[in-house]
Amino acid sequence: MREYNIALIPGDGVGGEITLEAAKVLEAAAGKHGFAASTQSFDWSCDRYLAQGEMCPDNCLEVLSDFDGIFLGCVGDAAKVPDHVSLTMLLTIRKGFDQYVNLRPIKLYPGVATPIRTATPETVDFVVVRENTEGEYSNQGGIFKPGSPDGLALQTAVFTHKGCERVIRHAFELAAKRGKQGMVTNCTKSNALNYSMVFWDSVYAEVAQDFPQIKTDMALVDAMTMWFVKNPEYFDVVVASNLFGDIITDLGAMLQGGMGFAAGGNINPEKDYPSMFEPIHGSAPKYAGQGVVNPIASIEAVRLMLEHLGEAEAAADMQQAVMSVLGRGQIKTRDMGGTATTAQMGDAVKQALLAD
Secondary structure (H helix, E strand, O other): OEEEEEEEEEEOOOHHHHHHHHHHHHHHHHHHHOEEEEEEEOOOOHHHHHHHOOOOOOOHHHHHOOOOEEEEEEOOEOOOEOHHHHHHHHHHHHHHOOOOEEEEEEEOOOOOOOOOOOOOOOOOEEEEEEEOOOEEEEEEEEEEOOOOOOOEEEEEEEOOHHHHHHHHHHHHHHHHHHOOOOEEEEEEOOOOOOOHHHHHHHHHHHHHOOOOOOEEEEEEHHHHHHHHHHOHHHOOEEEEOHHHHHHHHHHHHHHOOOHHHOEEEEEOOOOOOOEEEEEOOOOOHHHOOOOOOOOHHHHHHHHHHHHHHOOHHHHHHHHHHHHHHHHHOOOOEHHHOOOEOHHHHHHHHHHHHHHO
């Protein structure tokens, strides 16, 4: 029997509730498809920081390195710990395990409402591949003479040829596999960022030469936000730098119905290290313990994990179960205009998964 060890980091706020539902559906999928998925939970969170002065232990990467995959609920509670402090755990794992691909599927399921009129299940089905370890989030810079009239802040973006090449290549490889229209759109801003993004564009052009069957395309990031809304059906795979990918995927989440449906993967494609999967919504501390948040994004994160682990049938089965529940429209959480609890939505997906 195939066996996987999965680390669970519920995190803060509603993280514990959504992690329970994600683990519930994972267990059901494992039982149905003949593999074992054992889980171990870690209390790495803002509460831990308040108690011990650290979000996670210094050897967190060593602890996690023995796992096949990591599920992260959500991190952060600014009322307890400043966000730039709590976020260090997430960045430590991403960079320490060289999870250089942030994968964000943007797909609208039938039965899900969206505030964007052009978004329908027929028009919204693309993927954003975001560079995840360098670029604008490289943590290079400093603050000088703080609190004085001469105060100065420098934040330096770092773009390496290796870092750009490998994530852009992953985007082209994904476009070849998806079998949609076979196009990779380069999200750039080289008209204004005349060093970093001109360099990024040049690497994109290099990689494109290795994929003559894939269409090339380019859009400035500000224009891309407009095109996402105006013509979402146009896109297949979008590749973006760390900052630009971070921004446009939140807009993508609204195309697919809101943060309750948006999942992402922090992936090391070579599988030299474990990859980490998460819903992209925040920890929503004000809703913690109420059982009202939508767990679909967390269940979708588990689906992405199973795809990465090679359990394609289980992942497809899980997606079909989610589509079945959402399409029937009988179970709706509060963000969907309904009254179903977090657990009730998780139960519905589990039952649909086991019924097929």
